[in-house]
Amino acid sequence: MQEEKVFKDPVHKYIYVQDQTIWDLINTREFQRLRRIRQLGTSFLTFHGAEHSRFSHSLGVYEITRKIISQFERNQYDDWPAEERLLCLCAALLHDLGHGPFSHSIEKAFRMHHEDWTIRIVLGDTEVNEVLRRVSDDFPQRVAGVICKSYKEEIVVSLVSSQLDADRMDYLLRDAYFTGVNYGTFDLERILRVLRPYKGHIVVKESGMHAVEDYLMARYQMYWQVYFHPVTRSAEILLNKIFERAKGLYEDSYTFNFMLQPLQALFENRMKVHDYLALDEALMQTVLQFWSREADPILSDLCDRFLNRKLLKYMVLEPYEPYKLQRIIELMQKVDIDPASYMELDFPSDLAYDVYRPGQADEKLPILLYDGGRLTEITKKSEIVRSISSLQLGKHHVYYPEEWIGKLGLSGPEALLQLITD
Amino acid sequence: MQEEKVFKDPVHKYIYVQDQTIWDLINTREFQRLRRIRQLGTSFLTFHGAEHSRFSHSLGVYEITRKIISQFERNQYDDWPAEERLLCLCAALLHDLGHGPFSHSIEKAFRMHHEDWTIRIVLGDTEVNEVLRRVSDDFPQRVAGVICKSYKEEIVVSLVSSQLDADRMDYLLRDAYFTGVNYGTFDLERILRVLRPYKGHIVVKESGMHAVEDYLMARYQMYWQVYFHPVTRSAEILLNKIFERAKGLYEDSYTFNFMLQPLQALFENRMKVHDYLALDEALMQTVLQFWSREADPILSDLCDRFLNRKLLKYMVLEPYEPYKLQRIIELMQKVDIDPASYMELDFPSDLAYDVYRPGQADEKLPILLYDGGRLTEITKKSEIVRSISSLQLGKHHVYYPEEWIGKLGLSGPEALLQLITD
């Protein structure tokens, strides 16, 4: 590029673009579509500032990756494979390309994974693919490899996907900024300063251990304060119920007053890449609006609740015992509320989120400390990290419609909890 | 209310709700709809952080109003009409209720005003109206009066609508925060401290003059750096062209492959309140997506450009002379580009925005300084404000499609400008 270009960004101040390939990728229709997918799904119903998109997050992940590599180059570290620079930047920029609207809820209902869609978009007949192929014929394949973690060089994968990767660093800072909570703040500049390439890994200078502790505490706090917030979970559950209901109606040959083509493809499980790309949050919210006037009383009611933020209420069932759930189902059916559509037992720590837990199935590359001689996994040195890693914090929440209490003739949530526990 | 409730807000840290009426208004479907209208319309295409909604801005205006009144009450100022508190808070919260999707562009195309819609929603058969009527029968009417500035008490009107009102204070801070620019920052806490109720006006203690200068400079900078940004204007122009084209097609009985009911009502100029409320930005973006595949080549092309951010380019015509515009039109028609659909002459200072200009038609209540004895209009005392007030800063921009240059066989924008000016 003749001259570097910048984007103004509230989190990193500026985002610097120095490669024509990056510039061209940003201007593809597939990347621009990320403007119509919110970064935090339904969180805006809990934290009204959380209206930012995956577009801005993706730029942020790219920028952090660019800063890390630029530090490696400035210091001329031998262990950094300089020829992988553009590959890292492209993978960082595109890693979330396949996210659909309200991913958590829709993926659960339709058994999809956004990672698969990212790969399909990168390798398919798309503008993104065309831009990548201009670099080299196998470049789309290599980018896809980094994103799905099959690429041979661990050091490249770990920049984009590990316990201390550009993705996490950006989203913690960004989500904290837009929600307005303090918890996600940590000293990014310091962490960038203590990262080193070393024998195929990205490692942390031991003197930076406290900065990493601070980052992990930020992550812990964000999970429990923001990402697992019960009001946000309530909205996700509602959306999931909507998708399940609509899918059920479709399979039962219900005639929708309002239906759009990409949705039909979704119901029939025959989505092509271009169908999927049409499925953004604007479309989904428009569908919800029209469905709030559908003939099916449950579908229309659920949509109305979501749009107008009349969410399900929740109570804590601690200690949880199976008989309580049974009791709840009976008490709902007794007053003609369909538990399948209006009730959910939720235990957030069950979810495959990534609070740091070495040894678990879905393990991410661990954080290694480097003291000039040896590498040590961080829990070996930090009691704080050790204690965060083993925490089992979740609570069993039951979500239910507020009117249930009245229908049972009860005075309030305490009476309800009493009735269930007795 | 039993206990005050709070919203976490990135600009004001917390927003405090202490009245049941305010709480109920926030939970109406008409107010929740503001989540689906962006505060800055098309600015997110220039500043990717600017994805915040009118919902969060409206809460912010309410909160600043609450803080001002609370200061007045704490200091027990005689000139403050304590009985108007709830009225001020409701008007502050609801003042933007009638905003439609991408207001600037749609209002111009269809000759509507969002202020009229605000009044219609407040007075119509809506949840908002019902909540307000619970206060008293004439309360909706009084709230509407404050919003349309016909209410008899100037002091009430001026809190919500003047040169130094809660509306401007919130949007400058909020838009600066979400775009990430520094310019809109000023010392809100200091300004709140120097406001006083005085003989039916809100006035400023003279010792606070510099703080007001700083606020007005922030406003000046935000207009030129953000609100009038040529890329944002380009997107607004494109949207306006889309609405004009679609309206023209509809009037010519073109058969749309995709049409939604509320839009039809808009084209036929017979929108009811509930039609208008259905017209949010999600719906509008969905329409644009489907129209990008319409048979009409101009409509589909314009929609594709907007969605995928292939905006019109611009050049400055300074000094502007009418023959240049004529020349542009000829040069477009020569290569079969329709100027009505693809070209626009824009002079932003023409717009009825509110850089402070006392004496103009659309004049807002001026800023009065109070030195313990007399009131003085601020331009009498501040040279800085005087100089900002008289600035005529706009430039004539011409917007055009990039491919025009190639079709004319020219090498680039300089050659084009040469050809027009010769």
Place this chain on the structure above:
Amino acid sequence: MQEEKVFKDPVHKYIYVQDQTIWDLINTREFQRLRRIRQLGTSFLTFHGAEHSRFSHSLGVYEITRKIISQFERNQYDDWPAEERLLCLCAALLHDLGHGPFSHSIEKAFRMHHEDWTIRIVLGDTEVNEVLRRVSDDFPQRVAGVICKSYKEEIVVSLVSSQLDADRMDYLLRDAYFTGVNYGTFDLERILRVLRPYKGHIVVKESGMHAVEDYLMARYQMYWQVYFHPVTRSAEILLNKIFERAKGLYEDSYTFNFMLQPLQALFENRMKVHDYLALDEALMQTVLQFWSREADPILSDLCDRFLNRKLLKYMVLEPYEPYKLQRIIELMQKVDIDPASYMELDFPSDLAYDVYRPGQADEKLPILLYDGGRLTEITKKSEIVRSISSLQLGKHHVYYPEEWIGKLGLSGPEALLQLITD
């Protein structure tokens, strides 16, 4: 007071003074003297921004206390003893009044305690005492009682002195602000919102537990990143060596070229309140400057080192074993360096700082969570707090003059460590 007064403060934006007594206390010479005592002692030699004084911290503690009480009053909590308001504010403002120059080092050398001096100033023949007596005859005594924690009402004491008091909250935020580190940041506004007076205690609503965790993590990080920073410790040790040396010389009837009266009183252990008040950091630095030209070579060298930041170096002795220290002493004496003046073994976690450790001798009032029914000490509920509380983190550092290595004919610190450990 006729009208509230404000101080501009970088941490709290403004500090509000609403009582004549507070205003008068701030204007006493004893309180103004705090401008000449740095809040963080020698930390400015590590973090150059840390040049803020105990004056600004004391205003900050007052302001946080004022905010807490104001919240209690606004919510009209029954359990808040409203008549104690002014007492709390005065104790908060004055709690650090007795700090001397570089307190840690000077107190250790001369076996003094700043708390005792605070009490002597409050009760002595001072302007502060006079202002307090205007409230009532026993008011100075009551203020002193709160500061030395003997006051009968625990709730009053705990505002100023507990694990979650206004003192700690201000210094964490303030020290983080002025050093520029991120670690000390936590959500003050949220913590203030969840504090409640309850049966003679200040308690925390259980929903605020995560905010308290965040505050305790900030504290933990600040201790290890800032307060125990080895460079800061090195400067403190140097100062302590200077005081010890000068005291020794004085006792040995050495004739100082430069001596000031208050210092003489200090050496002779016969300081009166007005001597102590004369002993500020300006005076102490002036003494150090003149002593850097004293005839005694050790005293002049130590002073020169402190003034020109030629501090002692340090190495870690882990695992620590007594023979190592013995070896160090021998290796110093061998090349004529006096270990008593130039060497120190330091183990920071030994110090009586207040990382949260329930059950220890110097225990502060614990943090109690309130769930609407019962009170629970926070470690019972929070695993994070539990894990911080039991941490034993300190390392054994040995401080030594850099030239020692050369005198031993060694190549560098590694060789030195080798020699000691062998």
Place this chain on the structure above:
Amino acid sequence: MQEEKVFKDPVHKYIYVQDQTIWDLINTREFQRLRRIRQLGTSFLTFHGAEHSRFSHSLGVYEITRKIISQFERNQYDDWPAEERLLCLCAALLHDLGHGPFSHSIEKAFRMHHEDWTIRIVLGDTEVNEVLRRVSDDFPQRVAGVICKSYKEEIVVSLVSSQLDADRMDYLLRDAYFTGVNYGTFDLERILRVLRPYKGHIVVKESGMHAVEDYLMARYQMYWQVYFHPVTRSAEILLNKIFERAKGLYEDSYTFNFMLQPLQALFENRMKVHDYLALDEALMQTVLQFWSREADPILSDLCDRFLNRKLLKYMVLEPYEPYKLQRIIELMQKVDIDPASYMELDFPSDLAYDVYRPGQADEKLPILLYDGGRLTEITKKSEIVRSISSLQLGKHHVYYPEEWIGKLGLSGPEALLQLITD
């Protein structure tokens, strides 16, 4: 240097040292002495946060210069003389080296200029000189040349000293940060991005004009809100009176109970470099403390006032007419107050501060805009800058001791003003 070193800085986050020469300069005793000189002199008596030293400011000026040069190098601009890098960095770091304690007041009383002392220290027998000579024999001379603006390359001088230099940029941001006012904030990163070396000048890309306007408004606001604050001026006047009084007494052979050598040299106008270096603010405050107990009643009273912040009061004389001053003098003498020691007429805009005024005697290098072809001085293009440049804002303040009013038997300041004006 083997590895870059960093300082944590609250304004720039980190300050990066990459040259051994810079590192060695920072560690000289002359540079360390700047820790004992406050950046804003007496401002800490108005804004209690303003306790930061010239040490931290000097590091900041260095860092901004380093960032500018690093940008020039990254973009490989032809017009940047790469061989001047180290010279620029050293001059930036050392430009304030000769500042004495409370420079404004002491320089006025003793007719000194800190610039002269900077040159004397750089060229004299000092550690700084020794470090510079290691670069080359004429290097100290070249550094001195840049600082006193006689160096032949304007581009080098203008980085350190012009209307838009690293000095101003750092002090505005730093003073805003430590005082806590918002006014001094501007977008440093954006300004750095639009600076270019061009034909021997540092110029600004025209697209950055608004950013420069914002910077100049910040400067204007800081002058009137902070630097010319009447309380700060009052303290400076008091200090100046103290120095004048002491000098007078010394010349009249008054025997001081307390006198220190460097001060004597000052009074006798025979200060050598090492005397001057001994004269820091710690020493000066210690002197003031002892002089507050001198036999001379005026000297001891003035010192007591300064130390305990019992400053002179002020009133505005607008319009100013000579007879008023005459009247004041008479009214003071009438009640035995010595006007020479207790009264001052002050008109801050008279002072040689550097609000941007092209064409004035002390003119700094102007700001040039570059549009790709021509250079234009900024007032030709920006109405805002034009209007700031021509402002004549000062007011005539008269400073006087508060007790004067009582001695005249008047009720308050209004009555006093009345009496003078009549």
